[in-house]
Amino acid sequence: MTDLTSLTIAEARAGLASKSFTARELTDAHLAAIEAARVLNAYVLETPERAREMAKAVDEKIAKGEGGPLAGIPLGIKDLFATRDIRTTACSKILSNFIPPYESTITSQLWRDGAVLLGKLNNDEFAMGSSNETSCFGPVTNPWRREGSNTTLVPGGSSGGSASAVAASLCMGATATDTGGSIRQPAAFTATVGIKPTYGRCSRWGIVAFASSLDQAGPIARSVRDAAILMCSMAGHDPKDTTSVDIAVPDYEAAVGKSVRGMKIGIPKEYRLDGMPAEIEKLWSEGAAWLKAAGAELVEVSLPHTKYALPAYYIVAPAEASSNLARYDGVRYGLREGAKNIIEMYENTRAEGFGAEVRRRVLIGTYVLSAGYYDAYYLRAQKVRTLIKKDFEDCFAKGVNAILTPATPSAAFGIGEKGADPVEMYLNDIFTVTVNMAGLPGIAVPAGKDAQGLPLGLQLIGRAFDEETLFSLGEVIEQAAGRFTPQKWW
Numbered sequence: 033m034t035d036l037t038s039l040t041i042a043e044a045r046a047g048l049a050s051k052s053f054t055a056r057e058l059t060d061a062h063l064a065a066i067e068a069a070r071v072l073n074a075y076v077l078e079t080p081e082r083a084r085e086m087a088k089a090v091d092e093k094i095a096k097g098e099g100g101p102l103a104g105i106p107l108g109i110k111d112l113f114a115t116r117d118i119r120t121t122a123c124s125k126i127l128s129n130f131i132p133p134y135e136s137t138i139t140s141q142l143w144r145d146g147a148v149l150l151g152k153l154n155n156d157e158f159a160m161g162s163s164n165e166t167s168c169f170g171p172v173t174n175p176w177r178r179e180g181s182n183t184t185l186v187p188g189g190s191s192g193g194s195a196s197a198v199a200a201s202l203c204m205g206a207t208a209t210d211t212g213g214s215i216r217q218p219a220a221f222t223a224t225v226g227i228k229p230t231y232g233r234c235s236r237w238g239i240v241a242f243a244s245s246l247d248q249a250g251p252i253a254r255s256v257r258d259a260a261i262l263m264c265s266m267a268g269h270d271p272k273d274t275t276s277v278d279i280a281v282p283d284y285e286a287a288v289g290k291s292v293r294g295m296k297i298g299i300p301k302e303y304r305l306d307g308m309p310a311e312i313e314k315l316w317s318e319g320a321a322w323l324k325a326a327g328a329e330l331v332e333v334s335l336p337h338t339k340y341a342l343p344a345y346y347i348v349a350p351a352e353a354s355s356n357l358a359r360y361d362g363v364r365y366g367l368r369e370g371a372k373n374i375i376e377m378y379e380n381t382r383a384e385g386f387g388a389e390v391r392r393r394v395l396i397g398t399y400v401l402s403a404g405y406y407d408a409y410y411l412r413a414q415k416v417r418t419l420i421k422k423d424f425e426d427c428f429a430k431g432v433n434a435i436l437t438p439a440t441p442s443a444a445f446g447i448g449e450k451g452a453d454p455v456e457m458y459l460n461d462i463f464t465v466t467v468n469m470a471g472l473p474g475i476a477v478p479a480g481k482d483a484q485g486l487p488l489g490l491q492l493i494g495r496a497f498d499e500e501t502l503f504s505l506g507e508v509i510e511q512a513a514g515r516f517t518p519q520k521w522w
């Protein structure tokens with residue numbers, strides 16, 4: 033029998049429909065794979081009993097012909113999504129004992145459609161990081177290794193557990209969130225597909241907040257089609273999230289395989305960085321050539337404010353984080369450290385509960401929002417944000433359908449390699465943050481490998497609420513590049 037964990041969601045859906053295997057068998061195969069791969073540290077909580085119960089219930093529904101669009105598909109959930117009665121920590125010590133009495137909208141929609149919960153996935157603490165090394169549960173290991181080397185590499189972050197688990201076939205797909213690149217960068221580091229939808233496309237209700245004007249959830253999967261299938265369940269208006277937009281959810285899967293003939297693809301000259309590895313340049317040109325061969329037209333475009341995006345992001349995101357994280361005070365929920373009085377209790381709880389990167393961001397955020405510095409930093413960063421948004425609007429007004437860029441400036445790096453200088457870590461987001469600043473959708477698709485055999489990804493940026501075009505174009509790249517799976521060593 034084929035290894036059930038190697039199937040795509042689309043293949044598993046067909047297998048379940050033709051009764052080649054049951055949801056219970058599919059779930060059991062994944063639970064066994066998870067157990068055998070604990071060395072990757074992708075899961076921070078395994079929920080095998082819940083998974084088997086859910087799979088059994090789905091099998092009964094399938095037998096009655098009532099299975100939903102994701103019936104029996106086993107998924108992993110980033111530990112930033114609240115799951116009712118199941119510990120949800122954001123991978124922070126401060127939430128280590130938090131068991132939500134409610135379910136996030138996105139996960140509710142996945143269970144409504146028949147998906148099965150395998151467990152909660154590791155991430156950078158409060159989604160702050162690009163390597164999954166800031167988690168209170170320790171770093172996640174990338175299932176990919178350099179050829180001939182056994183150095184352990186990061187899977188990227190902050191959705192490192194999601195990317196690692198999907199790449200290593202420890203789930204068929206995963207939820208993830210992206211504030212500045214947290215879906216797309218780990219997808220690029222692990223040869224998986226990750227899409228950050230338009231801001232407002234998916235509900236943020238029940239997801240632990242980092243920077244509310246930038247946070248957006250999306251799927252990580254092993255193929256463009258699988259990402260589209262998951263998006264159909266995850267997207268949609270939610271009255272509980274006032275920033276979610278009431279626009280009908282299209283059939284994203286129908287966009288996969290659609291012709292891209294006549295589409296105009298922008299190649300932004302500002303993304304050609306000094307000192308960019310030749311392999312990334314080559315990948316980028318190859319991707320453009322594949323789209324051209326499929327009938328798209330390539331045009332050079334300019335996004336002149338790109339160089340300000342990263343510094344502006346690292347003002348806006350910490351500012352919002354400092355405000356959002358003020359709620360963790362030891363009074364309402366989460367960790368509470370003992371003290372002589374309430375002020376000391378706040379101080380002790382927050383000092384003990386937050387890791388170094390989170391503390392750094394709270395400090396930066398508090399500083400840039402403080403009287404006297406607000407105008408110089410926060411207000412200016414917001415103005416820059418408007419200019420970045422306008423760059424994209426100008427470009428799309430000229431008829432450009434999507435923009436092609438590299439997803440990351442390098443392939444995956446070693447665990448511990450970039451710990452010393454936070455700015456070096458922040459540079460990982462150089463190609464992805466503009467998309468969050470402008471609220472646009474962006475997809476990362478595996479497109480090739482570097483000289484050491486590590487995967488590299490390309491990013492496509494679309495117009496607001498036009499994820500469909502990204503799925504169509506993404507599939508062209510996937511077809512041309514092929515799909516990559518890591519060699520199993522764990």
Ligand SMILES: NC(=O)C[C@H](N)C(=O)O
Nearest residue numbers: 159160161211212213214
């Ligand atoms: N959350 C994200 O999108 C990750 C980004 N690297 C950050 O640390 O802010």
